[in-house]
Amino acid sequence: MVMNMNNLYIFIKVAETMNITNASKELFISQPAVSKALKNLEDMLHVRLFIRDKKQGLMLTDVGKDILKLARQMQSIEDKIYQIADYENNLIGSTVKIGSVPTVTANILPKVLATFRLQYPHVQIKLVEGSSNQIKEWVEDRVVDMGIVAAPFDSFESEALYTDHIVAVVPEDHRLSEENKINLRENQHELIFCKSGQEITLDKLYEKSHCDLKNNLIVQNTETLVRMVENKLGIGIISIFSLASQPHNLVVKAIHPPIDVDVRMITHSFEETTPATKAFIKAMSQCTSEIFDSTATAQILSKIIYIKKTLALH
Known part of the structure; x- marks a missing residue:
């Protein structure tokens, strides 16, 4: 019995769209x-x-x-065969499918994509955003070649990108602006969170301090959070990396309990990824290192580390 690969790929497209009409349009067939x-x-x-x-x-x-998962594996293997054959031609015709959390999409991927396209102009990038849990499902089901997620990383192979630190931000005249740290449990009803980092931050916060977070403000992006805090609507809780990308005049404070978030690239196997995916992973690692050496991020990070060390001495 010989498998008709064309029928298999039509099945994949229908399974992705769950609509025969839409699948036919995307495939340009009747x-x-x-x-x-x-x-x-x-x-x-x-x-x-x-x-x-x-x-x-x-x-x-x-x-x-079950067959859909295997079909995607077969499609991935076929893609890898073509990419290996095309590697000497600068990966012409290759595709990299990436799943990324919003913080990384906004603050890291623009530079990575620009750098990558200069070197590999003929590689197509397909990017989808989601929560860490969604992206892990996409990697598991081989909807994407690689994912960029926050811990935990389950059973996937992973490669470290950076460790982010969650901080608090308040206006200069806030009652807590002179404190070394802000106790999240004591101020739990004033907290404002950013949706792009909500999933992992809220889980860790509840795990460490059992805060009641039902009535807290949750905004869509970093800029909105900064504007809310500037207007004295509460205490902003955000990652250092996200904050470094947004101009502001707020006071940055360490939090208690401290919350750190590891962010990594994940895949089933780095060894078995396509050549184009390997090239993208390499560009991702290099660009992330350069970005985290930037002045804005480094200054905030060094301040928080200093505060943590000071607190440890008391």
């Missing part, structure tokens, strides 16, 4: 051709890949979900 490819694949495998539900539309069966 809807009947898509339907026929799915039927041929199901007939060959003697299984149902989809359930056709009147209300919810297409739904993958359990065996369909």
